[in-house]
Amino acid sequence: MPDISLQNLSKTFGNGHAVNDVSLTIKDGSFTCILGPSGCGKTTLLRMIAGLEVASSGDISIGGQMVDAPANGRFIAPDQRGVGLVFQSYALWPHMTVAQNVEFGLSLQRMSADARRARVAAMLETLRIADLANRYPSQLSGGQQQRVALARSMALAPKVLLLDEPLSNLDAALRLAMRAELTRLHREFGTTIVFVTHDQWEAMTLATDIVVLSGGMVQQIGPAIDIYDAPCTRFVAEFIGNPPINIFAAGSAAAAALIPQHMGPPAAITVGLRPEAVQISAAASTGVLEATVTALIPTGGSWIVEMSLQDGGPAVLHAAPNRPDFTPSQRVFITPNPAGLHFFGPDGRAISVSPMQKETS
Amino acid sequence: MTLLRGFARNPVLGLGLVLLVVFIWLIALPIGMILQDAVTAQTGDGARTGVADGALTGYYLTRAFASRMSGIIFFAPLWNTVLVAICASALALMIGSLLAWLLVRSDIPLRGWLAGAMLIPYMLPVWTFALAWVTLFKNATLGGQPGWAQALGAQPPDWLAYGAVPTIVVLTLHYIPFAILIIGGALQRLDGQLEEAARMLGARRLTILRRITLPALRPAVLSAGLLMFADAIGEFSVPYILGLPVQFETLAVSLFRAISTQQNGMAAVFAGAVLLIGVVTLGIDAWMLREARRFTTIGGKGAISRTAPLRAARWPIFAAVMGVFIISVIVPLGVLFLSTLMHIPGRFTLANFTLDYWIGTNLPTVAFQSGILLTPEFWNAAWNSLRIAGMAALAAGVLGLLVGYVVARSPWRWLAGALRGITFFPYLVPGIAFAAAILVLFAAPRGPIPALYGTPWILLLALIADQMPFASRVGISAMAQLGPDIEDAARMMGAGLLRRLRSIVLPILNGALATAILLSFISGIKGVSLFILLAVPSTDVLTTFSLRLVDYGYAQAANAVVLVIAMLALLGSMVIHRAAGANFAQGLER
Numbered sequence: 001m002p003d004i005s006l007q008n009l010s011k012t013f014g015n016g017h018a019v020n021d022v023s024l025t026i027k028d029g030s031f032t033c034i035l036g037p038s039g040c041g042k043t044t045l046l047r048m049i050a051g052l053e054v055a056s057s058g059d060i061s062i063g064g065q066m067v068d069a070p071a072n073g074r075f076i077a078p079d080q081r082g083v084g085l086v087f088q089s090y091a092l093w094p095h096m097t098v099a100q101n102v103e104f105g106l107s108l109q110r111m112s113a114d115a116r117r118a119r120v121a122a123m124l125e126t127l128r129i130a131d132l133a134n135r136y137p138s139q140l141s142g143g144q145q146q147r148v149a150l151a152r153s154m155a156l157a158p159k160v161l162l163l164d165e166p167l168s169n170l171d172a173a174l175r176l177a178m179r180a181e182l183t184r185l186h187r188e189f190g191t192t193i194v195f196v197t198h199d200q201w202e203a204m205t206l207a208t209d210i211v212v213l214s215g216g217m218v219q220q221i222g223p224a225i226d227i228y229d230a231p232c233t234r235f236v237a238e239f240i241g242n243p244p245i246n247i248f249a250a251g252s253a254a255a256a257a258l259i260p261q262h263m264g265p266p267a268a269i270t271v272g273l274r275p276e277a278v279q280i281s282a283a284a285s286t287g288v289l290e291a292t293v294t295a296l297i298p299t300g301g302s303w304i305v306e307m308s309l310q311d312g313g314p315a316v317l318h319a320a321p322n323r324p325d326f327t328p329s330q331r332v333f334i335t336p337n338p339a340g341l342h343f344f345g346p347d348g349r350a351i352s353v354s355p356m357q358k359e360t361s
Numbered sequence: 362m363t364l365l366r367g368f369a370r371n372p373v374l375g376l377g378l379v380l381l382v383v384f385i386w387l388i389a390l391p392i393g394m395i396l397q398d399a400v401t402a403q404t405g406d407g408a409r410t411g412v413a414d415g416a417l418t419g420y421y422l423t424r425a426f427a428s429r430m431s432g433i434i435f436f437a438p439l440w441n442t443v444l445v446a447i448c449a450s451a452l453a454l455m456i457g458s459l460l461a462w463l464l465v466r467s468d469i470p471l472r473g474w475l476a477g478a479m480l481i482p483y484m485l486p487v488w489t490f491a492l493a494w495v496t497l498f499k500n501a502t503l504g505g506q507p508g509w510a511q512a513l514g515a516q517p518p519d520w521l522a523y524g525a526v527p528t529i530v531v532l533t534l535h536y537i538p539f540a541i542l543i544i545g546g547a548l549q550r551l552d553g554q555l556e557e558a559a560r561m562l563g564a565r566r567l568t569i570l571r572r573i574t575l576p577a578l579r580p581a582v583l584s585a586g587l588l589m590f591a592d593a594i595g596e597f598s599v600p601y602i603l604g605l606p607v608q609f610e611t612l613a614v615s616l617f618r619a620i621s622t623q624q625n626g627m628a629a630v631f632a633g634a635v636l637l638i639g640v641v642t643l644g645i646d647a648w649m650l651r652e653a654r655r656f657t658t659i660g661g662k663g664a665i666s667r668t669a670p671l672r673a674a675r676w677p678i679f680a681a682v683m684g685v686f687i688i689s690v691i692v693p694l695g696v697l698f699l700s701t702l703m704h705i706p707g708r709f710t711l712a713n714f715t716l717d718y719w720i721g722t723n724l725p726t727v728a729f730q731s732g733i734l735l736t737p738e739f740w741n742a743a744w745n746s747l748r749i750a751g752m753a754a755l756a757a758g759v760l761g762l763l764v765g766y767v768v769a770r771s772p773w774r775w776l777a778g779a780l781r782g783i784t785f786f787p788y789l790v791p792g793i794a795f796a797a798a799i800l801v802l803f804a805a806p807r808g809p810i811p812a813l814y815g816t817p818w819i820l821l822l823a824l825i826a827d828q829m830p831f832a833s834r835v836g837i838s839a840m841a842q843l844g845p846d847i848e849d850a851a852r853m854m855g856a857g858l859l860r861r862l863r864s865i866v867l868p869i870l871n872g873a874l875a876t877a878i879l880l881s882f883i884s885g886i887k888g889v890s891l892f893i894l895l896a897v898p899s900t901d902v903l904t905t906f907s908l909r910l911v912d913y914g915y916a917q918a919a920n921a922v923v924l925v926i927a928m929l930a931l932l933g934s935m936v937i938h939r940a941a942g943a944n945f946a947q948g949l950e951r
Contacts, residue, residue: 050853051853052849052852052853078852078855079852079853079854080855083853084853085850085853087849087850089844091844092847092850093847093850094869095868095869104851104854105853105854105855108854108855109854109855156854
């Protein structure tokens with residue numbers, strides 16, 4: 001049962017916390033994403049699980065075995081943990097062919113030459129790169145390099161596969177292909193996969209579970225759609241979603257207009273509104289906020305309507321599936337869809353509103 | 362306990378500490394000891410210093426700086442050293458800048474060929490020129506065979522034959538390529554858009570040159586000047602050959618003479634002075650480079666600079682540049698070569714030409730009765746040169762790579778900083794001063810290390826230490842390009858430090874390593890100031906062997922040996938150029 005369990009895990013560099021008191025469990029067989037902006041400590045976290053960094057305090061266990069616990073001096077070397085790591089840069093050894101790259105780890109394990117050859121062939125076959133066996137990394141495309149890196153890690157049959165930003169170096173078409181590939185490998189081998197990324201699209205489309213990290217601390221853990229629908233902090237709400245959530249500052253007229261009466265004094269509450277929950281009409285009667293259209297931005301499959309509020313503040317975005325029936329500088333009226341409304345207190349934490357209350361607001 | 366565990370988990374620390382100890386022993390310790398020698402009474406100096414051997418004394422410092430002898434002993438050599446260094450570097454800077462501009466920015470004929478050819482003098486050992494000069498201009502002041510000018514009926518005055526003037530000319534010829542390399546390199550990197558921007562604003566050519574180009578090049582020009590000055594301060598072979606006949610002494614020569622007359626205390630004072638000038642000069646250079654970096658703009662793709670048309674002056678200027686080439690390459694090598702073929706120098710009759718000095722037997726001389734190629738001492742020296750320079754280059758290359766590895770991977774910043782600093786330090790110390798320091802350390806047995814003077818080991822160790830600045834710089838920059846991921850990927854699979862070095866790091870960096878080793882090797886083959894104090898006849902290398910031949914007056918044989926060295930150095934440089942392609946400039950800056 002290789003659950004990965006982190007208890008009060010911290011890592012300090014110099015005088016700063018890279019990872020600060022993180023506790024979480026990654027379930028066996030899950031496809032978990034650690035998501036956060038750059039510098040949030042997510043790669044450090046991944047490297048600690050891999051055994052490339054030593055924790056400053058707290059502990060890590062993999063499948064019930066304690067692998068890193070500085071308090072009692074326990075540290076298991078990376079290769080003894082049954083984990084594989086695919087680097088963001090792929091880190092293929094440039095002086096070895098594809099086959100030699102995959103074989104290196106096997107020869108370190110003193111596997112016989114015949115067994116090695118068979119295993120290398122099988123791995124290249126699995127990742128559909130058998131025809132590249134004798135090429136050097138510099139002769140491969142980015143997508144091919146990543147397949148080699150995956151084959152190299154998976155050749156050792158790790159129980160846990162760690163991926164650092166697996167899709168970020170690939171172009172749009174390859175990302176889709178690789179996404180399908182990773183999902184297939186996950187299904188086929190039942191390996192627990194943990195990956196880190198700053199890209200919410202990558203996280204939402206791949207992961208079964210997401211851990212949102214900020215400033216070295218866990219913000220929220222849960223399935224992707226839960227995190228989108230019910231962000232538990234303002235940070236999570238702003239970080240996830242594209243186009244980003246509209247934020248109405250506490251105390252502004254717009255925020256006051258959007259806060260239901262029963263929530264108490266509105267002065268301290270910040271309001272967030274998902275762009276797809278913004279409903280626009282040209283008729284004044286239905287609207288809550290008055291705005292002027294400033295731009296219509298095509299994004300390919302859909303449209304973004306950019307508006308400015310009457311009383312200033314940042315632009316409000318509306319995401320529309322079809323070409324909107326408005327023109328720039330046209331006066332419009334905004335009605336929020338209550339499902340996309342979120343409220344945050346002064347500490348940034350979400351203030352929960354029961355669905356029934358949302359209906360009545 | 363935690364420390365031990367730390368070492369086990371991160372063997373880089375252990376490796377780094379071992380390297381640090383080695384370099385403290387090989388670099389810091391000898392320099393510390395020679396500085397200490399300047400203020401302690403040396404064996405046998407009891408009567409003069411008035412204190413027991415080994416006790417603290419101000420005798421040597423007083424004698425050098427504040428005695429009736431100071432003028433002769435210290436200040437005259439100091440003045441000569443500074444005069445030669447300033448004149449040679451200033452002249453080289455002026456001629457070199459002009460040539461650099463012509464080679465990089467003008468439409469001079471045969472530009473590509475000239476750009477390579479003009480660098481040749483820097484690949485030759487510097488005293489090649491000195492020997493050629495003596496062969497040409499030697500006069501009756503010095504006994505033995507006549508110079509060519511003398512043989513042809515002229516009597517060159519002393520000021521032309523020996524002393525400051527020829528020393529300055531020879532050093533200038535040697536440094537011109539260095540100035541071309543640094544200033545030409547800067548000129549190449551200079552973003553042409555800077556000049557184009559000024560042209561767009563209506564600036565005329567001269568204004569652009571004066572207000573844009575020259576100020577932008579100033580850091581490179583000043584840096585080239587300081588590096589040449591520092592090198593000239595420690596130069597030994599040229600003033601030794603050209604200065605001694607007229608008692609023209611520089612500090613390096615004074616140091617050599619002090620050591621060869623067992624005045625170790627005075628030698629320490631000279632070494633300290635040379636070292637101090639070197640450290641201060643290069644300190645200024647490092648400081649200025651830091652200052653300059655503040656306004657460096659890395660020119661991107663804008664390197665498409667237009668070449669300036671020389672118009673009518675094109676061919677006359679080409680002739681002048683060819684003149685420099687002929688004077689600094691063809692003439693010295695030609696004179697040396699012809700001199701080895703003549704019984705009597707400067708007599709151009711068919712009967713006077715001979716191959717005896719190369720392959721003859723039963724020559725009518727006291728020693729060296731066979732041609733140089735049939736002399737066992739020559740082959741002994743050649744073998745010493747090859748194995749000492751080869752082993753030192755190999756060791757320095759590997760050590761440099763290890764230093765680079767620790768610098769890049771050590772979690773302890775201070776360890777990286779200390780290693781970088783200590784391996785760079787010999788760069789600040791002129792070769793002869795460093796050799797004197799090494800001599801102090803290894804002249805007597807210390808601890809488990811026996812006395813190494815008289816063995817090839819002392820030459821080997823000195824050369825390794827002397828090559829460390831270059832080798833460690835190569836190692837550090839090579840490792841900086843090798844990201845940690847590539848090794849972490851191997852760590853993930855359980856490859857330990859040694860396995861990673863052997864299977865990952867070395868194979869990837871073998872190109873950089875090979876270049877570093879070859880360049881060190883060439884530098885070791887043609888180096889003289891480092892070896893002159895350390896070699897004894899049985900451990901002679903080619904360079905010291907040829908100087909010994911000069912001392913004994915075997916001009917033809919000496920010139921022949923120098924030619925062999927010059928050819929080895931040239932050949933090696935060309936091999937590197939072919940193999941490594943490109944970065945000539947980088948290598949030659951040493």
